[in-house]
Amino acid sequence: xxxxxxxxxxxxxxxxxxxISASVLVGLFIYTMIKSDSVMxxxxxFLGIGFILALMVVSFYIQKYKNKIQKIIPDxxxxxxLDENIKQSETSNSENIQSEQSITIxxxxxxxxxxxxxxxxxxxEELEEIVDFLNNxxxxxxxxxxxxxxxxxxxPPGVGKTLIARAVAGEADVPFFYQSGxxxxxIYVGMGAKRVKELxxxxxxxxxxxxxIDEIDAIxxxxxxxxxxxxxxxxxxxLTQMDGFDAQSDVIVIGATNKIEVLDEALLRAGRFDxxxxxxxxxxxxxxxxxxxxxxxxxxxxxIDKLALDTSGFNSAALATLINEAxxxxxxxxxxxLLEEDINIAKQKVQFGKKQSNIxxxxxxxxxxxxxxxxxxxIKQTVSLFDEGISSDDCLYxxxxxxxxxxxxxxxxxxxxxxIKKEPYAVFESEMQVAQNIAKDIVYKYKMERSENxxxxxxxxELKVQFLENSNEVHKLKDTILKDETIVx
Ligand code: ADP
Numbered sequence: 001x002x003x004x005x006x007x008x009x010x011x012x013x014x015x016x017x018x019x020i021s022a023s024v025l026v027g028l029f030i031y032t033m034i035k036s037d038s039v040m041x042x043x044x045x046f047l048g049i050g051f052i053l054a055l056m057v058v059s060f061y062i063q064k065y066k067n068k069i070q071k072i073i074p075d076x077x078x079x080x081x082l083d084e085n086i087k088q089s090e091t092s093n094s095e096n097i098q099s100e101q102s103i104t105i106x107x108x109x110x111x112x113x114x115x116x117x118x119x120x121x122x123x124x125e126e127l128e129e130i131v132d133f134l135n136n137x138x139x140x141x142x143x144x145x146x147x148x149x150x151x152x153x154x155x156p157p158g159v160g161k162t163l164i165a166r167a168v169a170g171e172a173d174v175p176f177f178y179q180s181g182x183x184x185x186x187i188y189v190g191m192g193a194k195r196v197k198e199l200x201x202x203x204x205x206x207x208x209x210x211x212x213i214d215e216i217d218a219i220x221x222x223x224x225x226x227x228x229x230x231x232x233x234x235x236x237x238x239l240t241q242m243d244g245f246d247a248q249s250d251v252i253v254i255g256a257t258n259k260i261e262v263l264d265e266a267l268l269r270a271g272r273f274d275x276x277x278x279x280x281x282x283x284x285x286x287x288x289x290x291x292x293x294x295x296x297x298x299x300x301x302x303x304i305d306k307l308a309l310d311t312s313g314f315n316s317a318a319l320a321t322l323i324n325e326a327x328x329x330x331x332x333x334x335x336x337x338l339l340e341e342d343i344n345i346a347k348q349k350v351q352f353g354k355k356q357s358n359i360x361x362x363x364x365x366x367x368x369x370x371x372x373x374x375x376x377x378x379i380k381q382t383v384s385l386f387d388e389g390i391s392s393d394d395c396l397y398x399x400x401x402x403x404x405x406x407x408x409x410x411x412x413x414x415x416x417x418x419x420i421k422k423e424p425y426a427v428f429e430s431e432m433q434v435a436q437n438i439a440k441d442i443v444y445k446y447k448m449e450r451s452e453n454x455x456x457x458x459x460x461x462e463l464k465v466q467f468l469e470n471s472n473e474v475h476k477l478k479d480t481i482l483k484d485e486t487i488v489x
Pocket of ligand 1: 117119120155156157158159160161162163164256290293316317318320
């Protein structure tokens with residue numbers, strides 16, 4: 001493709017040059033003939049004119065039929081090779097230029113506020129403190145109060161992590177530096193670290209400000225997981241930068257991930273991303289609020305509460321898309337009011353088109369409900385249908401039994417399900433992973449036991465007994481969560 005284009009350009013240039021030189025030469029001949037009659041007597045001059053005129057005619061035809069001619073002329077391998085080399089050097093030049101340019105990191109001004117974020121009120125509350133800190137730093141500094149430097153938003157895709165981070169920046173009216181974790185992992189060694197340095201320098205220069213790193217796991221993966229020098233260098237630079245700026249520098253770093261379990265422990269240590277906010281797929285209440293936000297100021301004639309019920313398993317982004325698709329359909333049929341039929345058509349598109357959401361059929365919903373009910377039965381905390389992960393106040397000096405309880409909490413869902421459905425199910429792999437990691441710590445970090453597998457097997461057996469004895473209780477909790485999508489303790 002590139003070779004063809006290049007060939008075309010070259011031959012076109014040559015043709016034009018030929019025509020121009022031939023015209024100049026003809027002009028010169030005519031001028032000389034007019035000035036001196038004697039030259040006319042020399043026949044070779046006529047020959048010269050004839051040759052040049054022929055050249056002009058040939059070039060004219062070549063220009064006119066160049067496409068056909070190109071098809072006849074066989075591929076010139078040498079030319080192609082040359083063009084290939086030119087292409088390669090041009091691409092690598094442009095890549096160099098691009099990566100140099102992408103080092104230029106700019107902030108955006110966010111015009112999103114908390115009003116644009118529907119539902120998730122507890123998340124907003126958690127982040128309001130940061131907004132207040134950025135708005136009134138003096139209020140906090142007066143009492144030497146330091147705020148977390150880093151906030152980690154943990155949750156599946158499309159639940160509003162980016163939106164809420166932008167809303168924090170919008171509410172605080174501070175510059176917002178958006179970077180995706182993947183953009184740091186360059187093929188050029190040292191570029192990722194350089195970029196991190198540049199990002200923090202810019203954010204500090206425009207402080208108070210917010211740095212948002214989306215998909216932070218792209219750089220923040222545990223250093224043991226598949227060695228990649230470039231990623232490690234970038235992660236080390238991020239850690240250095242986070243340690244380097246003091247709490248007074250008014251730069252808040254917000255990271256987003258859906259895989260907290262793969263993050264390097266160093267990132268989660270105190271002074272780095274020490275505040276974690278968990279987001280889940282929207283609950284029934286939240287779905288209602290999100291849907292209402294998107295149909296605000298629009299005429300509608302359908303049951304929005306029923307739609308909220310029917311969209312269990314949709315993420316917030318899919319709800320936004322659903323309403324948008326429905327509105328598109330309304331416009332297509334020249335309507336002015338959103339109807340049930342628009343919603344139904346939109347639902348088909350969201351379900352089968354973009355596959356943005358994992359809509360649950362009744363069977364799958366029941367599996368998830370048993371999982372969460374079992375979890376709620378063991379942890380005795382409020383649990384929602386889509387909750388992944390268990391928030392717990394980490395004890396600084398945990399006893400062995402406290403660590404084992406944490407393992408049980410994380411195994412509860414899958415063991416409850418196994419007991420009730422009489423076979424194991426794959427639900428939240430991340431919770432199993434957390435359980436395994438704690439068992440590993442018990443053995444290798446704290447040397448409390450000899451084998452992590454023995455711990456897991458023993459605790460699984462204990463859980464099985466508990467569930468066998470209390471299956472009625474779990475069934476009741478399951479019915480509650482199926483009805484309300486949440487179990488409140
Ligand atoms: P994430 O960063 O978690 O993948 P985003 O923040 O990019 O998700 O959300 C994608 C889109 O979904 C947003 O641009 C917005 O349109 C919609 N959205 C997500 N959460 C909400 C919410 N709580 N209220 C309103 N819209 C939301």
